[in-house]
Amino acid sequence: MLGLVVLASVLMLAGLVVLASRGLIDRPGYSSYYQNPGPDYVAWLHTMRILGFTGGVLLSAGVLVALMVGFVGAIFRPDLPEGVRRAMVIGPTALLIAWMIVFLIFGYYVIQNP
Numbered sequence: 001m002l003g004l005v006v007l008a009s010v011l012m013l014a015g016l017v018v019l020a021s022r023g024l025i026d027r028p029g030y031s032s033y034y035q036n037p038g039p040d041y042v043a044w045l046h047t048m049r050i051l052g053f054t055g056g057v058l059l060s061a062g063v064l065v066a067l068m069v070g071f072v073g074a075i076f077r078p079d080l081p082e083g084v085r086r087a088m089v090i091g092p093t094a095l096l097i098a099w100m101i102v103f104l105i106f107g108y109y110v111i112q113n114p
Contacts, residue, residue: 004069011062019055022048056103063099067092 025047028040037045074080074088 001069001073004065004072008062008065008069011058011065013062015055015058015060015062018051018058022051022055060099060103063095067096 025044028038028044070088070092074085077085080088
């Protein structure tokens with residue numbers, strides 16, 4: 001169980017590092033919107049999209065593992081009171097729904113807009 005918690009933490013940390021690293025890559029010069037972008041700009045844009053997608057996937061995987069720990073803990077611990085077990089199932093479910101809504105709304109923006 002502790003290994004899953006560590007895995008979730010590492011995945012979320014890696015996702016945040018990947019998303020934060022997007023700010024460290026300088027944007028190449030691009031003079032006008034109507035001109036054809038140069039190969040440097042296109043490569044930079046693809047790099048930003050790949051980093052955004054990778055960071056989002058890592059964060060989502062970390063949240064999924066953290067939610068699995070909650071479900072497993074609720075299912076395999078019959079010694080806990082019923083209210084605690086319900087909270088351990090309802091809480092991760094609510095977090096998953098909120099995470100999906102936020103990621104669907106802002107995930108496209110993070111991936112597409114550098």
